[in-house]
Amino acid sequence: MLGERRSNGVYIDFLQMWNKPLTVLGCPVNMCRNIDPLVDSTTGARKGILAMPLLDVRDLTISVVTDETETELVHELSVDLEHGHTLCIVGESGSGKTVTALSIIRLFEFIAPVYTDGEIRVDGVDVTTLTADEMRAYRGTRIGMIFQEALDSLNPSQRIGPQLIEAYRRPGTAPRQASRKGTKLHREADAKARSLLTEVGLPDTDHIMAQYPHQLSGGMQQRVMIAMSLMSDPDLLIADEPTTALDVTTQAEILTLFRRVQKEHQTACVFITHDMGVAAEIADRIAVMYQGRLVELGTAREVLTAPQHPYTRALLECVPQLGVRRRDGFPTISSAMLKAAVEGGDVSGVSATETVRITEPAAPIDADADTPSVVIDRVSKVFGGRSGPLARVLPPKQEVHAVKEVSLEIPPGEFFGLVGESGSGKTTLGRIVSALQPPTSGAVRFGEHRFDQDGLHGSERSFRQRVQMIFQDPQSSLDPRHTTARIIAEPLRELGLARGAALRRRVTELIDEVGLPADCADRLPSQLSGGQRQRVAIARAIAAAPQLIVADEPTSALDVSVQGQVMNLLLQLQRSHNISFLFITHNLSLVLSVADRVGVMYKGDLIEVDSPEAIRTSSTHQYTQRLLAANPDLSNYQRRNS
């Protein structure tokens, strides 16, 4: 019985491992057959004609078949890419950009039952017609791949060195032949690995090659990934959102590095991103995809400064920009206007955005005398240290100071933006303010409530009614087994604010107030879109009519256009209900465009609090300036190039 379960567990774990990108990177090995990708197996002639583009995708249609339906993910896509150039494919989630990338290296067929139509020519060879063995010889050596999550793509049980060496392959050798120690090939691979590591900014090669992936930081892991993808000198590199999981400053470094390495190696690159700012940094040419179709293709300059298609234009307008205030509402993409613009035929000069004017409430809320400020008084949080009677007996643990003596006051009705990179302690501070996690020292005061290391003083019920929270990922913040109505009703029921018919009426009101269609009430979260899910989470947060909402990265899991809609909703609610916000984000452009005041956190310290304008123009703090410089921003590019 025990054996049965154990083996089953291992089996599941094995399948899960299999599912990670690292196994497709490590490319299934076939030691018996030895196919030289550079030499045509039938004629023996070297492939490649100079005049031809390296990558030529013609009328590519990709559909996925489930038992009853066939879903078209990409429709008649045609793009091409010259040697040594970078093509950015930009689009929102579900636009088919990742599917396209995975199809070029033919990995998509491993994760979905897929039909393809059309051609993908790499150096003149249509990869869609290759056999599995022939394709295996292409992966790594001719087409390299970099995934979003570097940690997922590296083998956690192997040191960096062997993994890099394994990826080395010279024409005419078998896969993984370089892994055999003591051979000439192994020494060659070792030297190559060292030179590439130095090149990607990790000069301490002995140290790095002896490390396991988890011992490296996120940026270092992505550097190792870049080095690994270059081990076999591929002609074509596919990078799927390689910087999305990184902090802005790290992202800026990686992008610079990427561009330099790519220039030096003359590698062509297909770079997938959802971020127009990143595309502006790196692209020679940009392809914009929308719902599986290519809507615009042109040089970076054309697309970014003089976009032709209404969707591209709308997308560009939706991106928050430094120095542009959006207090009165973000532009959002209206699918009806987009449809009309496309079907109307004349697509030039039209944009498909609409801006909702967020109006001041007709009757200004009489500044409630009893609405207090939130006072954060020298709050610190230390993780991992030992305390209590056993502290002396047990070995000491390393202490992590997540938040260091932060003091702050948020007056009623203020929209306070807290910005910082991962590990800066901003989320921990948010959790302390919403009384989910007690501070190690210091206290948060909110009217008669006080929250310190002993927990919450005063009535928890009334505190919860006044302070609510919106979480980052609506997928995980909604119980998958509860309906929308039940989720929204939860705080009302738990805090005893309404029951019976009044509860149902209030839920219907809330659904309407956050702009959800009325028939959502009985749906489960899995039946809603990402934006709709976040609206449900917002409805839940405002249900109890709170005075403060802690919003922890509420838009970072959403597309730009949906981000605009959600921000508009938050701004509207702030005005109409006079709610104060503690808005936590890593997106500097976003927070500078909406917040009343902005605080910058760095390694647990609140280093600066000021108005957005002052932060942007006259910040004296070194870190803030670095953050501003690293922020991929469109307005800079457009100013430079128009």
Add this chain to the structure above:
Amino acid sequence: MTSPVLEPVAELAAPSRGSLSHRLRRAVRRNRVLTVGTLLLGLIVVMVIVLPFFLPSSTATDPANRLLAPSGEHLLGTDLYGRDVLSRLVEGGRASLGMAVLITLCAGTAGMMIGMISGYFRAADAILMRVMDAWMAFPGIILATALAVAFGASMWTVLTALSVIFTPFVARVIRSRVLGVATKSFIEAARVSGMGRWKILFVHIFPNVLPLAVVQVIILAAAAMLIDGALSFLGLGIAPPTPTWGNMIAEGRAYMHDAPWLVIVPGLAIIMCVYLFNLVGASLRLVVDPRSRTLSELQRLRARGQGPRRRQANDADGAEPRTGELKQPAEPIDERI
């Protein structure tokens, strides 16, 4: 689970709506193994419950007709006291299946409670799980023997001993699942909504753990049945003359040569039930657990190891048939999932 690469598949696995009967029919078609297994198991249970009313008494001895081979009058022959083996088999099924269900219920409930509490309350975890570890280290058969010696072999000693043995196994599996659910932010959202910790445990965590618990419990039933059979065989379970499959095998053992059906019939019954329990448990896991469902679909895809399929029309006009999958006969789309 939300690897960026997997997202398309996850989307495809999203529940689609439709009328109830339509959904049911589709569910049956998708999970043939589960349907057949459940039906067979149901059939066995119904037979065990209903048949004794139509069969001769299982305790009616008839020394004149002892050790008869299967025939029209005694479908499965008679045993050494001339009792009808079919009657005893069905009657023994009541005891054996009933015991398996009881043990499963007891161990399942206890394990579920302990697993949920130790998974959610971190302070209780350290103590509870160490107790479970010690518990698991205790040899089950010896515990059962000791109880049987102390209190006399009966249903209650078996039930106690086996529930004690199986509880930690259930608790461990449930705990690991609770640990996963407890990190989801809807648990924190519930705290922000002012819900108490115990209520969160039952309103949010319990329903999300339940499907896995059901699977676990069905697989547990198979193991319980095996061990219960072994204890009966050793004479530590329900005592004769009440028949169980285990003690039927024990009694028939002496006549293995002359009357092999005495051992084969109850033996087959145990094998059949254990196999069906395992089958139903494993295929139910694929239905209720989205993670293992996605993984099994992924595995099937990779096992086939094909290239991307191209449309027939496209293949006809000259694309050379070098694609890996074209070597295999094209299969109808419906059967692939």
